[in-house]
Amino acid sequence: MNGAPSLRPTGLAGLSWFELLGADVVPVSSTGAAGELRFTGVTADSRLVQPGDLYVAVPGASRHGADFVAEALAQGALAVLTDPAGEERALTAASSPTGLPDGDGAGSSVAAAPVAVLPQPKSLIPLLADRVYHHPAARLQLYGITGTNGKTTTAYLLQAALRAAGQRVGLIGTIGYQLDDRRLESRRTTVTTPEAAELYALLAVLVELGADAVVMEVSSHALVLGRVDGLCFDVAAFTNFGSDHLDFHHDLDSYFAAKASLFTQRRAARAVINVDDPRGQQLIDQAHREGLDEARSVSLDGPADYSAAERRPAGKGRTLISVRTPHGALPATLGLPGEFNVRNALTALAMADLAGIDLALAAGGLRDAVVPGRMQRIPLGPEAPAVFVDFAHTPQAVGAVLATLAGHRRIVVLGCGGDRDSEKRAPMGAAAVAGAELVVVTDDNPRTEDPAAIRAEVLRGAADELARSGRDVTVVDGGSRRKAIAAALAAAGPDDVVAILGKGHERGQEIAGSVVPFADDDAVREVWAERGTP
Template sequence: MRTKRLSAILGNEMDDIERDPWVTGIETDSRKVSPGNLFICIRGYTVDGHEFAEDAVSKGAVAVISEYPLDLEVPNLVVADTKRTAGVVASTFYDHPSHRMRIYGVTGTNGKTTTATLTYDLFRLSGRPVGIVSTIGARYKDQTLNTPNTTPEAVVLHRLLAEMADAGVTDCVVEVSSHAMMEGRVEGVRFHAAAFTNLTHDHLDYHRSMDEYARAKARLFEQVETTDGDAIILNAEDSASDTMAAFAPTRRRIMYSIHADVPADIQVIWNDQTVVIKMNALTIEAPVRFMGAFNAANLAAAIGLVSTSELMLRSIIANVPGLTLPKGRLERLDTEDAEIYLDYAHTPDGLEKCLSTLQQGERELVVVLSAAGDRDPTKRAEMGRIASHYSNDLIVTVHDVRTEEPKRIIDGLLAGIDANTHYVTFEERRDALRHAAQQALDGKRIVVVGKGHDHVERVGRESIPFNESDILLDELKKLKGQEPAV
């Protein structure tokens, strides 16, 4: 792309007609710039890309987009918001990949990753060339790629979508966080359809109120509306669906529920080892390999998304028995020695759904409860209350402390715990896991919440490898007098 064409797209006039270099790539990280790149200055949480513009030019950047004029030796295009501009530029540069395949967005407080994965697998098992971009990474065909955020920044996202479209992918599922909507990470993406899971307490350290949080989610549905998408899929049992619908007033609406007495276009009712699916006057019971009514809701949303493609309903439902949950979502540890589950639950609602499911059965339930540092402290006491209600014993600890004192995090959780609940506390998460392993060998059912699939601990500004599955398996072996895995 020529720089002057880029300037025209952005509505900027270039006075210097002599300087019109070819742009051969786009970067927002000056460390990754190579000759011929366009550098976009993004203001991040800890650094401001404007401070690295000269460094980018020294590495070969041929043009720079910024939010104020910079004294550079290359064309400098000034825009009001570089984060949102990045999506528009990237979509154009990569030949509008979201127009070359159908994009399905998934948003909500809890269940986004599970819903996105179930949608991906319904397509995959139907033989469709499908892709996914989610918290646990990006996948398409035989490619698996790590992504730094639930929703990557706009340039990375459009680059991924372009790779998928060029590889023949026809349908792609994208998990969309509220942060992504507010920061323009999906700017320039055309959404064929979008699904809403639920809205519960989370991220109030970022959003000032639940209403603001809801509106941030709703911007995804506004994007379905403005990009002429086909449909929106909404939870009939969550009142926030009204907010989502208001942002896409002319789009086809598909409602889903998990209770027979809640009218909806799709009903998925969980019966322990099967689900009853009702849709379009069709009722089918199918075996499932997952637990929990809340996962029936995630399946209903996924069916709603896939139903907006040309796949036949019976062929969609035929693949339900082959579905499994993504890593770290009610994932049972692979050992016969103990019953231990890992779950990503990090919100009050997500925690309650997880624990109410695992509480069933004869074994005592022990919960390894934690919260992250430098993140919404207002939900900690409520999480403590919920864990106290459902568990027989609590192991209270921390994860991803970042710059916060572990004791402060633990005290926030303890503030909601019932006075009669027995608990122990550990400021080191590894110590908490060691204690949990011993409890598991004593015949108790253990659930470790908070991290799920995540394999790093964030301490200060560092990310330290921390694989909970491996740690727990090693601790079980040590406690049994066996040699741990290397």
Template sequence: MGKTCAELFAGIDCTIIGNADDEVGGIAYRSDRVQPGDAFFCIVGFTADGHSFAQDAIDRGAKVLVVERKVYLADATDVTEVVVKDTRKAMAVAAANFYDHPSAGIALVGVTGTNGKTTTTYLVEHIARVAGKRTGVVGTVGICIGDVREKSEHTTPESPDLQRLFARMRDAHCDTVAMEVSSHALDLERTWGTRFAVTAFSNLTQDHLDYHHTFEAYFEAKARLFSKDYPAKRVICIDDKWGKELLRRCSVAEDSVVTTGFDPSAQIHPADVAYAPTHTSLALDVRGSRYAFDYPLVGRFNVENVMCAFGIGLQLGIPPEVIVEALEEAPQIPGRLERVSAVCDGGVSVFVDYAHTPDALEKALSSIMALTPGRTICVFGCGGDRDASKRPIMGKAALAADRAIVTSDNPRTEDPRAIIEDVVSGMGAGAGRFEVEPDRRRAIARAVALACPGDSVLIAGKGHEDYQLVGDRVLSFDDRVVAAEELERAFGSDAAGVRAGFDGLAGDGEKPAEEGR
């Protein structure tokens, strides 16, 4: 499949220097991935300028260079240059053109917000399946095309990868696709040129301020998905001021909006909720009609996700009775308040959750504490090379637990102990109620050792991830697997000896454990 330059750049304000009838065989934005016949887009990034790699792209066989300024290179006489104002936007539109606008043939749902995106997209997929649709999912946990599951590198892929993915979904006859849309993706034009049937907003809490710098800039990035740039039906949670502002804007634009929230003025809001360790009983007021049902997810924040998914289902034209039927059999979302299964657990409940923002950690702890007859122990850390300003706030949030263990998350290129020091700086009010263990496995083992029957352990921050990023290494590490192993060690046939050994770990204060390091 190929497109001429004229076809590829249709609808893009550009100047073609060369042959507009040249056929392009593919789209590349990294010179080391250029294939002969590709168009190479010179993306101006934060640390590198793609124009500097133009010669490398030509040497690898690129036939077309897409640039924001004229480049003068050796041996480029047969190369067509296309000059555009913004190579990122141009690449997104060109990618949609190249794959014949695949999102137009799919009922595409875009979900944005700080927390809840993954759970909501999985719930929407499940609802659509029960309604008889062939479905797809794009997001943090991975990619689903029908029954095929794949891993993903980004929450929202780069535009050529995203449009190629949509084309695969279209060709696999997917009817409905639910996608997480990150603020980065919106700001970096990854979704530009994509057509949405429904866009939904969950909430806005502190995250990514290392990138956006201010809450206002963070919000405006999210808000783009609800602007005239992305016409669609809307679902908006109005429990925070950001959702209320989105509602105001969409109302002015006369968009079709379904509002959700605990706020009783929301079109979908709870009339009654009862929380249990294994499920939630919910009576929803949906535009004046009441629907009562149980679903196998726990916690207040999952009520928010269920309401959002309900609203999306309505906007997709799915009858409320079908939505209720689907939610009653809702799937466990990987790494989202996922209970660890072990042959021997000693009466201790261990949950793994992706919570990596202060708000998400607070909500996860609140949900677990409401279901726990004993104490709640929290194991958590913060990622490196990410928003450092939230670290002390995360530490403070963790003090809601009866006991907290600060450990390493994905330190990336930062010193894990320096990250931990940032976290601990916010925990001054909890002296004697937390400790530090930089080794994540030992931290999980310590939490299990501290737990008694009836207690719960929350392991937060990594959720579904089966790796740990340390420097330039990707280490195999899955909180769910490690926790199951440690439960078995602590409460299996040799439990007494193992637990005696664990009692020596880390101590009762805040001094980092040094054994074996």
């Protein structure tokens, strides 16, 4: 987590115990005047507690939240909700007259607090957060995007389209949180979709700041772990499906089932689905069975509700598109290269159309849309190769990026993260060999794993693809990421393209339990500038 505070709305009236928890939930402890409390927030993370919160102490990945009740109360939590497993620890901490030691080792004063116990309090967090933040989702048009690849780009394109149509638009996703061009700094505990309590608080902040709509990346983790429970998206979209996160989902069918759970009446009113993906038609059929009559299809070329009648490069990374829609043809200029980005743009326009947005206005927003770390070109001068930084971190995404750059000698720099889905490492190496002429294998975020061991798995996949395909491709172990970028740039001529994949927008590298500053775009500029020095 970064050092910024968690985002909370201001000025909302606090709720009483009865208003927040209901008449049937009574404290099991006799301490604390529960009826006099006024709650202004809810969280299950003791690190994010703010004065006025209800702290929900539930099991975590390695510890029970009841172990942190004293810390939560010291930070201003008014009461504790826990499960039977945490009851004794919560009662002990909440009844303590001394609380946590202060800086001199003496006990600091923490008032005794009421404790309530329910069988499954974690499942109630979305409901409680929705109540305490005064039902923010009801005052917003919500768009949810899921899929293995393309969520971030589609979200940025949709935000640009909605803004061009005159809306103020919040964005929640991998790159961060923002309203229009304003970045909202916050402590983050998840990569893509916030935990439910923090998500509802963020929605309330966006309402407070004047947002009309919110575009949200919805991860498979969020769907399985209940982070978006209680929300019904006005429009939900599916970008594509590939192998990822099998360390969490264990197999592809479970991973797909998680994605598919967004396309139910409980979670979405309308749907936009990419039917170029083999799983797309399966989702269309499911959506119709679920009663989502407004389920629309997207395809580059095939029969679909939205497709590209024509697409061609327009220079400077732009793409001209003639979009087929149910209302007729629509011309659009996309400020990004690549067929997969055309599909992302079609998805964004279809989502706007289903929400009743003027498509001609929406299409105007695509021309200048910029997505950090997604096919982001790094200009280095007239004699330099074309260099792109992209977040591609699956075999499917690596293949798509390199296919976009066909027609040039392609040099790719890529690695795989540690402590994550190891099964995709060899296939990523194979995808690099299938689409490039020089492959420089490097580190991504090794985390607690041996970087050389991770690179060896990627190199093995590359070697297997070389043997299978017989392609004339050079594959090298580039070592550390900066060295690998330097090697790629040294090998590139002015007519070549260099794709630096895997980290995209990230500004740090996780190595041996620490995050060290590192950004691919900065490294490219620095290495290129150093080439002219002795």
